[in-house]
Amino acid sequence: MTLRVGVIGGGQLARMMIPPAIELGIEIRVLAEAEGMSAALAATAVGDYTDLPTVLAFAREVDVVTFDHEHVPQAVLRGLVEAGVAVHPGPDALQYAQDKLLMRSRLASLGVPVPVWASVSDAPALDAFLADNGGRAVVKTARGGYDGKGVRVVSSSSEVADWFSALASGEALLVEELVDFRRELSQLVARRPSGDVTLWPVVESTQRDGVCAEVLAPAPGGSSRLAPVAAQIGTTIAESLGVTGVLAVELFETVDGRILVNELAMRPHNTGHWTIDGSTTSQFEQHLRAVLDLPFGATGHTAPWSVMVNILGGPASGDLDTPLRAAAAAHPTAKLHLYGKPPRPGRKIGHVTASGEELDEVAYVARAAAAAFDS
Numbered sequence: 483m484t485l486r487v488g489v490i491g492g493g494q495l496a497r498m499m500i501p502p503a504i505e506l507g508i509e510i511r512v513l514a515e516a517e518g519m520s521a522a523l524a525a526t527a528v529g530d531y532t533d534l535p536t537v538l539a540f541a542r543e544v545d546v547v548t549f550d551h552e553h554v555p556q557a558v559l560r561g562l563v564e565a566g567v568a569v570h571p572g573p574d575a576l577q578y579a580q581d582k583l584l585m586r587s588r589l590a591s592l593g594v595p596v597p598v599w600a601s602v603s604d605a606p607a608l609d610a611f612l613a614d615n616g617g618r619a620v621v622k623t624a625r626g627g628y629d630g631k632g633v634r635v636v637s638s639s640s641e642v643a644d645w646f647s648a649l650a651s652g653e654a655l656l657v658e659e660l661v662d663f664r665r666e667l668s669q670l671v672a673r674r675p676s677g678d679v680t681l682w683p684v685v686e687s688t689q690r691d692g693v694c695a696e697v698l699a700p701a702p703g704g705s706s707r708l709a710p711v712a713a714q715i716g717t718t719i720a721e722s723l724g725v726t727g728v729l730a731v732e733l734f735e736t737v738d739g740r741i742l743v744n745e746l747a748m749r750p751h752n753t754g755h756w757t758i759d760g761s762t763t764s765q766f767e768q769h770l771r772a773v774l775d776l777p778f779g780a781t782g783h784t785a786p787w788s789v790m791v792n793i794l795g796g797p798a799s800g801d802l803d804t805p806l807r808a809a810a811a812a813h814p815t816a817k818l819h820l821y822g823k824p825p826r827p828g829r830k831i832g833h834v835t836a837s838g839e840e841l842d843e844v845a846y847v848a849r850a851a852a853a854a855f856d857s
Contacts, residue, residue: 485508485545485774487509487510487545487546487548488540489511489513489521489550490513490531490537490540490547490551491515491551492514492520492522493519495550495551496520497523498758498766498819499770500521501766503770511527511544512525512527512550513529515528520821521550531558532554533558534557534558537558538561541565545568545774546570546773546774547569549576552576552580552748552749553626556573556577570726570773571724571725572724574724575725582622585746588722592719594719594743595715595741596742596743597658597659597742599656600657601656602621602654603655604646605643608621608642611657615659616660618660619636619660620660621657622634622655624656631692633692665735666686666689666732666735667684667708667732667741668685668697668730668731669681669684669713669730670685670728670751670753670757670765671716671728671731672727673720673725673727673729674726674775674776674778675773681781682699683701683783684701684712685701685756686701686702687753690794691828693794693828694752694753694792696789696791696848697756698788698789699756699760704735711741715731726772727749728750729746730754731746732744732753749769755833758819759817759835759837760783760785762782763778763779763780768781789837789841789845791835792832794831795828795829796829800824800825802820805855806818806820806855808854809852809854813836813847815836815838816834816847817837819833819835835848
């Protein structure tokens with residue numbers, strides 16, 4: 483009998499699950515938010531992922547439900563579980579990716595290294611934190627922020643007065659120390675329901691305006707302790723939170739050599755897109771294997787270096803055919819991935835990956851191919 487995976491959300495992450503599903507003989511179905519989304523090739527339904535009856539009707543047609551994003555409400559997730567639907571990752575794990583205050587509290591209780599932080603529900607509490615932590619800090623909304631949204635660097639509570647005024651009773655904001663980091667890293671982990679865990683090598687990421695712009699795999703340089711420390715942190719989080727599927731642990735490497743957890747994502751992640759072309763098993767194939775509790779594939783590199791560069795925005799003309807032809811002709815070793823999304827300023831419309839023996843050459847190819855799509 484053909485295994486059936488249902489993905490809630492029709493974005494590019496669901497789209498990139500389609501090729502490995504075909505290779506594994508898995509039937510993949512997508513509940514898209516609207517017609518014509520990135521994963522339209524596998525969209526078998528269009529509906530509201532916040533409506534339990536809609537999601538239940540979709541879930542009854544598949545063997546397991548997983549996600550393109552983390553925005554499905556807890557009430558819907560728990561309703562699926564109560565109805566006997568296999569949900570991976572489940573609501574008990576996903577709550578920590580959905581609520582940053584819950585995440586910080588849980589990680590701190592596990593002894594996982596995190597920035598100095600506090601929950602603040604009013605201006606005096608934030609100003610007190612600022613006074614105790616160098617006068618500047620990062621403030622985040624507890625829920626909903628992504629790709630730089632819901633994040634502000636502030637030196638006064640007045641800079642988030644609108645956020646405070648919008649808080650409902652009992653809600654709060656997360657404030658963290660402004661970490662003096664030398665670079666950002668990401669540890670990708672996959673865990674099966676049976677408990678098996680596998681990891682990819684830790685990578686370095688570069689952000690532009692709060693959005694991931696580039697990934698170097700593996701992370702160059704660093705001390706000999708970097709890889710084992712990142713692996714231990716990722717494994718601890720995956721096992722302690724009961725994550726099933728792919729988990730991305732975004733990290734800071736500080737100037738004094740500490741490794742701190744910044745964010746969590748319980749799904750395939752932008753910092754893992756290089757694995758499609760640069761690893762024996764991509765994060766998308768591994769995610770499908772994990773949620774179906776199939777044995778894992780190997781996670782080693784297929785070349786010493788891989789560099790992934792996001793295509794952000796795209797040409798103002800909306801014409802993707804011309805830059806696609808130009809990039810393909812000029813850089814035949816680059817792997818081009820377009821998401822079926824029209825260009826828009828700042829939007830992720832695709833990515834480019836290059837792999838090879840020399841990091842400088844690989845980085846040049848990936849960056850030059852992606853630059854062909856600039857306006």
